[in-house]
Amino acid sequence: MAGHAAHALLVMLLTLLALASPACAEKLIVSVSNARVTVTPNYSGGELVLFGSVERDNPAPVEQMPYDLVVTVIGPRADMVTRRKERRFGIWINTDSRQFLMVPSYLAVFSNKPLEAIAPSEVRRRQQLGIRHTLLTQRIGTDYADVVADDQFRTAFVRLREERKLYEEDPAAVKFLTPTLFRTGIPLPAEVPIGSYEVQIKLFGQGELLTQTETSFEIAKVGFEQFVATAAKQHGILYGLMTALMALATGWMASIVFRRD
Numbered sequence: 001m002a003g004h005a006a007h008a009l010l011v012m013l014l015t016l017l018a019l020a021s022p023a024c025a026e027k028l029i030v031s032v033s034n035a036r037v038t039v040t041p042n043y044s045g046g047e048l049v050l051f052g053s054v055e056r057d058n059p060a061p062v063e064q065m066p067y068d069l070v071v072t073v074i075g076p077r078a079d080m081v082t083r084r085k086e087r088r089f090g091i092w093i094n095t096d097s098r099q100f101l102m103v104p105s106y107l108a109v110f111s112n113k114p115l116e117a118i119a120p121s122e123v124r125r126r127q128q129l130g131i132r133h134t135l136l137t138q139r140i141g142t143d144y145a146d147v148v149a150d151d152q153f154r155t156a157f158v159r160l161r162e163e164r165k166l167y168e169e170d171p172a173a174v175k176f177l178t179p180t181l182f183r184t185g186i187p188l189p190a191e192v193p194i195g196s197y198e199v200q201i202k203l204f205g206q207g208e209l210l211t212q213t214e215t216s217f218e219i220a221k222v223g224f225e226q227f228v229a230t231a232a233k234q235h236g237i238l239y240g241l242m243t244a245l246m247a248l249a250t251g252w253m254a255s256i257v258f259r260r261d
Contacts, residue, residue: 026067027055028213030201037188038222045190048217051183054203068111068118068204069174070129071184075106075166075219076195082157098153099139105193106166107131110173110184119207127202127209131158131169165189194221 030052054067083097115130125133132149147154161167174184202212
């Protein structure tokens with residue numbers, strides 16, 4: 001009797017644990033068309049392709065699994081400054097500025113429909129869906145915080161990045177080729193920042209996050225410009241001496257060429 005009671009108690013505990021821990025029925029399989037993009041001095045822009053599929057543990061009828069997908073591409077982070085100019089005495093001068101700390105130099109948010117139709121505002125804010133909900137930390141005096149989305153400096157910062165095609169939000173960029181196969185293009189503008197890029201893929205169903213995964217790619221500079229940048233970073237003293245010698249040699253040659261007899 002004691003053995004049967006213990007077995008029944010164990011079965012009950014396992015059942016309660018299974019109910020308390022929801023199983024993840026979906027799984028994302030993704031890949032990018034090129035994991036490393038090389039940028040030359042005459043680079044004028046390009047595009048990567050992200051493609052993938054949704055796999056389920058237990059196949060279900062298509063009409064029971066309407067999926068939504070949000071892809072967020074985050075470029076190398078860096079400190080940036082936004083300045084406000086005003087016209088004073090007939091000239092434009094900087095009157096105020098705001099420093100943004102370790103914010104994405106490139107930020108793109110792609111989805112298969114408007115974000116408002118994918119998830120409610122609380123979920124969008126918690127999952128940082130869209131540029132509006134992405135944290136852009138600022139230094140305000142001695143404080144560090146992300147302000148409201150309608151802040152003048154934040155709005156100006158985002159607008160300037162959008163004008164340079166470095167921030168973008170497209171609610172129709174993700175295409176479902178079948179109910180479980182999808183693709184989207186990742187545009188890379190001419191002045192795309194160099195470094196590692198993180199790609200976050202989040203799958204939603206009926207307004208809730210079902211599963212997510214990540215991938216990455218790299219933008220690398222090649223050619224003489226990369227050689228100069230690497231030399232300056234890894235051999236700073238030698239690079240400085242060579243630069244000074246080249247400046248002296250250029251000045252000496254110019255004095256000979258343009259010397260008056």
